[in-house]
Amino acid sequence: MLKNFLGSITRNATSLAGTALALASIILIVSLFFIQQMGFEGGPYLGILTFLILPMLAIVGLIMIPIGNLMWRRKVRKTPEGENVPALPVFDLNNEHTRKWTLIFVAITVVNVVILSGATYTGIHYMESTEFCGLACHSVMHPEHTAHALGPHSRVSCAGCHIGPGADWFVKSKLDGAWQLVSVNLGLYPKPIPTPLHDLRPARDTCEQCHWPTKFVGDRLKVIKHYRDDEANTELTTALLLKVGGVNLTESHGIHWHVDPEHEIRYRSDETREEIYEVEFTAADGTLKHYADRRAPEEGGMWRTMDCVDCHNRPAHNYQSPGNEVDRAIAQGLIDRSLPFVKRESMRVIQEQYPSHEDARAVMSAELTSFYAENYPDVASSQADAIGAAATALGDIYAANVFPGMEIWWDTYLNHIGHTQSAGCERCHTRRMRTEDREQIDSDCETCHVVLAEEEENPQILSVLSGE
Ligand code: HEC
Ligand code: HEC
Ligand code: HEC
Ligand code: HEC
Ligand code: HEC
Numbered sequence: 227m228l229k230n231f232l233g234s235i236t237r238n239a240t241s242l243a244g245t246a247l248a249l250a251s252i253i254l255i256v257s258l259f260f261i262q263q264m265g266f267e268g269g270p271y272l273g274i275l276t277f278l279i280l281p282m283l284a285i286v287g288l289i290m291i292p293i294g295n296l297m298w299r300r301k302v303r304k305t306p307e308g309e310n311v312p313a314l315p316v317f318d319l320n321n322e323h324t325r326k327w328t329l330i331f332v333a334i335t336v337v338n339v340v341i342l343s344g345a346t347y348t349g350i351h352y353m354e355s356t357e358f359c360g361l362a363c364h365s366v367m368h369p370e371h372t373a374h375a376l377g378p379h380s381r382v383s384c385a386g387c388h389i390g391p392g393a394d395w396f397v398k399s400k401l402d403g404a405w406q407l408v409s410v411n412l413g414l415y416p417k418p419i420p421t422p423l424h425d426l427r428p429a430r431d432t433c434e435q436c437h438w439p440t441k442f443v444g445d446r447l448k449v450i451k452h453y454r455d456d457e458a459n460t461e462l463t464t465a466l467l468l469k470v471g472g473v474n475l476t477e478s479h480g481i482h483w484h485v486d487p488e489h490e491i492r493y494r495s496d497e498t499r500e501e502i503y504e505v506e507f508t509a510a511d512g513t514l515k516h517y518a519d520r521r522a523p524e525e526g527g528m529w530r531t532m533d534c535v536d537c538h539n540r541p542a543h544n545y546q547s548p549g550n551e552v553d554r555a556i557a558q559g560l561i562d563r564s565l566p567f568v569k570r571e572s573m574r575v576i577q578e579q580y581p582s583h584e585d586a587r588a589v590m591s592a593e594l595t596s597f598y599a600e601n602y603p604d605v606a607s608s609q610a611d612a613i614g615a616a617a618t619a620l621g622d623i624y625a626a627n628v629f630p631g632m633e634i635w636w637d638t639y640l641n642h643i644g645h646t647q648s649a650g651c652e653r654c655h656t657r658r659m660r661t662e663d664r665e666q667i668d669s670d671c672e673t674c675h676v677v678l679a680e681e682e683e684n685p686q687i688l689s690v691l692s693g694e
Contacts, residue, residue, distance in 0.1 A: 234291075234295055235291050237294075237295070237298055238294045238295070238297065238298040239294070240290055240293060240294030240297060241290065241291045241292075241293075241294030241295055241298070242294070243287075243290060243294075244286075244287045244288065244289070244290025244291040244293075244294060245287065245291060246287070247283060247284070247286065247287030247290065248283075248284045248287030248288050248291075249287070251280045251281070251283040251284035251287060252284055254280055255276055255280045255281065255284070258275070258276045258280075259276060262276070356371070356374070356383050356384055366415060366419070366632065368629065368631075368632070369418075369543070369545075369629040369632055369634050370384075370419075370542075370543050372625075372626055372629075373542065373543040373544060373545055373626070373627075374542045374543060376544075376626055377541070377542050377543070377544050378541075379541060379542045382436075382542070386432065387426075387427075387432045387433070387541075387542060388426070388427070389427065417631075417632050417633045418629075418632050418633050418634045418638050418639075419632070421498075421539070421639055422498070422499050422535075422539060424497075424528075426535060428531075428533060429485075429533035429534035429535055430533065433533075433534045433535075433538075433541075434534075437534075439472060439473060439482060439485040439486065439487060440472065440473040441472065442470050442471060442472030442473075442480075442481075442482035443470075443471070443472055444470065444471070445467050445468060445469055445470060445471075445480075446467070446468045446470045447465065447466070447467055447468075447678075447691075448465070448466045448467075448468050449463060449464070449465050449688065450463070450464040450465075450466070451463060451464075451553055451554075451556075451557045452464065452549075452553050452681060453552075453553055453556050453563070453569040454569065455567070455569050455570035455573065456567075456570075457566045457567055458566075459556065459563045459565075459566075459567070459568055459569045460683060461563075461683065462681040462682060462683060463679055463681070463682055463683075463684070463685050463688060464677075464679060464680050464681055464682075465677075465678040465679040465685060465687060465688055466675040466676070466677055466678065467675055467676040467678055468481065468674065468675045469481055469673075469674055469675060469676075470482060471483055472485075472486075473486050473487075473488075480674075481537075481674060484532055484536075484537075485532075485533065485534060488509075488510040489507065489508055489509050489510050490507075490508045490531060490532075491505065491506070491507050491508075491531070491532040492505070492506045492508075492529055492530065492531050492532065493505045493506070493529070493530060493532060493654065494527045494528065494529050494530075495527055495528065495530070495653075496526075496527050497527075497528065499530075499536070499653075500640075500648065500649065500653065501522070501527075501653070502519070502522075502653040502654055502659075503518065503519055503522035503523065503527055504516065504517060504518040504519065504522065504659075505517045505518075505654050505659060505667065515661055515665075516661060516662070517654075517659045517660060517661055517665075517666070517667055518659070518660070518661075519656075519658045519659055520658065520660075521658065536642065537642050537643055537650075537651070538642075538643065539641065539642045540639065540641045540642075540643075543639065544641065545626075545627045545634070545636075545638070545639045545641075546627055547636065547646070547647050548573060548576050548577055548623075548627075548636055549573065551576075551623045551626075551627065552569060552572045552573060552576065552620075552623070553569075555572075555619045555620075555623060556568070556569065560615065560616075560619040561615070561616045561619050561620075562609070562612040562615065562616060564609070564612070565598070565605065565609060565612055565613065565616060566601075566602055566605065567597075568616060571593075571594060571597050572594075572616065572620055574593075575589070575590045575593045575594065575620065576590065576620055576623065576624060577636065579630070579635065580624070580628075580630065581630055582630055582631075583621070583624060583625045583630075586621060586624040586625070586628070587617070587618075587621035587624070587625075590617055590620045590621060590624070591614070591617035591618075591621070594613055594616060594617050594620075595613060595617070598613055651674065652669070654667050655667050655668060655669040655673065655674075656669055657669055
């Protein structure tokens with residue numbers, strides 16, 4: 227029977243090739259799998275090869291075997307009685323000619339294997355690179371790529387957060403990836419790409435490879451500059467003492483208390499995670515507190531365990547609000563504060579929707595120039611350079627945050643840190659979120675920060691701190 231089986235999978239060229247393909251793929255899968263089990267971190271895309279591409283080749287090989295057999299049987303049936311069925315050529319190693327060619331064939335195969343493994347290795351590295359992820363599907367990922375390049379994680383590859391190391395996460399994320407390639411090419415992907423990502427790998431395996439939840443201790447002073455929309459663009463200062471907190475020996479406090487590995491916070495929300503319906507907090511000793519919003523639907527939505535990205539949902543793709551961006555540009559001197567009403571006028575032009583980055587630059591520049599020409603002719607002539615520079619800064623801001631081609635506008639991707647760009651912390655820290663005995667999740671202003679100054683001109687506290 228074994229002889230029959232071996233015969234049937236090698237009897238004709240197609241089946242023979244299929245057998246070789248399947249066998250080679252399976253041997254490679256098994257050896258790559260063992261190498262990864264032994265701790266070799268080949269990176270995310272080694273997994274795609276091991277668990278996606280090679281298995282597909284193996285399946286193609288297996289399908290070729292019966293096809294070859296069918297074709298062979300048809301040939302047998304068609305051959306007139308008495309004639310020999312055309313078989314494979316005879317392979318005789320006693321023949322010197324055959325021996326020579328066999329040696330050459332083996333040598334070429336070895337060289338091929340070496341070249342192919344080198345190419346695969348380089349290919350895997352390339353696929354892991356930010357250029358590949360950000361630019362391979364250029365127009366689609368352009369916004370994420372731009373925001374990533376401007377953020378604190380520009381040196382962390384896309385795969386570093388979206389796939390992570392190890393072998394177990396690929397199958398899922400890469401099956402999605404294969405579908406993404408198809409949908410990009412057929413133009414089926416949604417615009418804008420929906421957020422949140424429901425199958426992002428848990429932060430434990432990504433963020434926590436570089437940041438430890440036990441590393442946050444104490445308070446952090448944050449000074450924020452805003453500018454009023456008056457003629458003088460008056461500078462206002464907000465100073466917060468943020469209780470960044472975290473695990474400190476056996477206790478945890480403050481903002482990073484949520485990610486203390488000793489306890490768990492779960493919540494039920496709608497798909498967008500903007501509306502949170504109920505929150506369940508399990509303490510280290512197992513006691514459970516259950517908070518719910520009375521107005522929330524009793525059923526539906528989805529449960530999720532809280533981790534870093536429930537607050538840091540924009541660590542790499544941090545699209546800013548127009549107000550913050552204009553304030554930052556003024557604080558950095560990119561927009562000259564001595565231009566009258568420059569804050570108000572910048573806000574007026576930058577919140578419009580333009581069909582492209584080029585249009586935005588052209589129209590904003592024209593608007594700004596004509597505003598000064600009409601209302602402040604002196605300024606228009608004496609500070610023409612400053613007006614031009616302000617227009618350029620506004621164009622850059624627009625190009626970094628708004629992507630008309632992907633339908634990304636100022637309010638598409640909101641940041642959950644704080645409570646200004648979106649409800650953020652207030653999704654849970656609200657009076658409405660209560661236990662059965664009406665205990666609420668703290669929402670007084672001092673829970674998360676001490677507001678040392680709020681939009682003040684020259685706040686005294688900062689003079690005290692700087693010893694002036
Ligand atoms: C520091 C970690 C990190 C890096 C590096 C990173 N991302 Fe993200 N990415 C995230 C997080 C977190 C989210 C949003 C998760 C959520 O809210 O569900 C996200 C969301 C996305 C989304 C969905 C749209 C959106 O903005 O919510 C896309 C597409 C994306 N990333 C592509 C990329 C590309 C392309 C790169 C490389 C150029 C990259 N990411 C690098 C962490 C990262
Ligand atoms: C490969 C290492 C690495 C990974 C993975 C990583 N980070 Fe970072 N992260 C860094 C480094 C390095 C910095 C400091 C950058 C700097 O100071 O300019 C940083 C800075 C930050 C900051 C401070 C940003 C700021 O504006 O000052 C936050 C918040 C942060 N990371 C959150 C996250 C979150 C959330 C994730 C997971 C989605 C994550 N990081 C994944 C390396 C990493
Ligand atoms: C409850 C919301 C929340 C969670 C959960 C959270 N963070 Fe933060 N994190 C914050 C806030 C708020 C700040 C301060 C932001 C600022 O400075 O503007 C911060 C600051 C940081 C910083 C900069 C800290 C510094 O001292 O400069 C890093 C890095 C960071 N977080 C990483 C993480 C990582 C990694 C996780 C998951 C293990 C995490 N965070 C979970 C809210 C959170
Ligand atoms: C998914 C719900 C949820 C979100 C979102 C959330 N928190 Fe909390 N937070 C909680 C719960 C639950 C508690 C604990 C309440 C209790 O003590 O029973 C808590 C407690 C805290 C505490 C007190 C910790 C201590 O020292 O005991 C601080 C500070 C805090 N949160 C800050 C923040 C900040 C800042 C944000 C936004 C960046 C935020 N939280 C977002 C659920 C949330
Ligand atoms: C659950 C935590 C939490 C509570 C409660 C809270 N805040 Fe905040 N607040 C934050 C965080 C986090 C930030 C963001 C800091 C940053 O920009 O990174 C912030 C930012 C601010 C800012 C600066 C905004 C800006 O960009 O200029 C002000 C002002 C402020 N809070 C005032 C208040 C006041 C007043 C209350 C009480 C009504 C309050 N907050 C309650 C967490 C909280």
